Amino acid sequence: xxxxxxxxxxxxxxxxxxxxxxxxxxGTSNPNLYWYRQAAGxxxxxxFYSVGIGQISSEVPQNLSASRPQDRQFILSSKKLxxxxxxxxLCACLDTGELFFGEGSRLTVL
Amino acid sequence: xxxxxxxxxMTATEGAIVQINCTYQTSGFNxxxxxxxxxxxxxxxxxxxVLDGLEEKGxxxxxxxxxxxxxxxxxxxxxxxxxxxxxxAVRAREGANNLFFGTGTRLTVIP
Numbered sequence: 001x002x003x004x005x006x007x008x009x010x011x012x013x014x015x016x017x018x019x020x021x022x023x024x025x026x027g028t029s030n031p032n033l034y035w036y037r038q039a040a041g042x043x044x045x046x047x048f049y050s051v052g053i054g055q056i057s058s059e060v061p062q063n064l065s066a067s068r069p070q071d072r073q074f075i076l077s078s079k080k081l082x083x084x085x086x087x088x089x090l091c092a093c094l095d096t097g098e099l100f101f102g103e104g105s106r107l108t109v110l
Numbered sequence: 111x112x113x114x115x116x117x118x119x120m121t122a123t124e125g126a127i128v129q130i131n132c133t134y135q136t137s138g139f140n141x142x143x144x145x146x147x148x149x150x151x152x153x154x155x156x157x158x159x160v161l162d163g164l165e166e167k168g169x170x171x172x173x174x175x176x177x178x179x180x181x182x183x184x185x186x187x188x189x190x191x192x193x194x195x196x197x198x199a200v201r202a203r204e205g206a207n208n209l210f211f212g213t214g215t216r217l218t219v220i221p
Contacts, residue, residue: 032207034208034209036211042213043211043213044153044197044214046208049208094207097158098143098155098158099143099155099199100155101152101153101154103152104151104152
């Protein structure tokens with residue numbers, strides 16, 4: 001079965017600073033990978049998905065970008081964070097029809 | 111586009127039964143999922159329905175009616191640890207089988 005690792009688990013960043021969240025997946029190959037964001041009191045919003053290396057699709061226009069340099073690595077980035085980027089970021093992997101989530105990264109932008 | 115609705119909050123008593131409803135309108139349908147999410151944690155998978163009818167798994171059951179765009183999650187013999195948010199998600203045929211989530215229902219179980 002697959003395992004999803006996300007880091008860092010928690011971070012506090014000032015407005016305008018860069019961001020890099022990393023996600024790696026074990027136990028599966030060529031997975032569909034996803035980045036979701038959950039703002040306080042709101043549902044999970046799909047940000048990006050990837051069906052393979054170098055293939056990124058964005059669901060909503062925003063201040064963030066994603067990259068997939070390796071089959072089981074998915075990175076979420078920003079060059080300049082905004083206050084509205086605060087939230088709980090979840091990496092997910094689609095395996096045998098089911099979506100599995102990493103532990104999440106809680107970002108607070110001050 | 112996708113539109114998924116569920117109640118924001120519910121309260122139920124320990125030992126009782128609670129039903130959490132979810133209605134959806136999506137451009138293409140390829141299955142409906144229920145997830146449980148405790149505060150500060152990642153969602154965990156509960157159930158999956160792709161055909162009409164009831165799927166039972168222990169104390170949890172999920173029902174789907176595709177013609178009505180409707181699902182419910184039924185929790186029996188409620189325990190205090192069942193206090194959590196319950197997320198309804200629909201898998202669309204577009205994209206990479208993306209899952210689109212409702213805002214979740216926060217369930218509080220009281221003694």
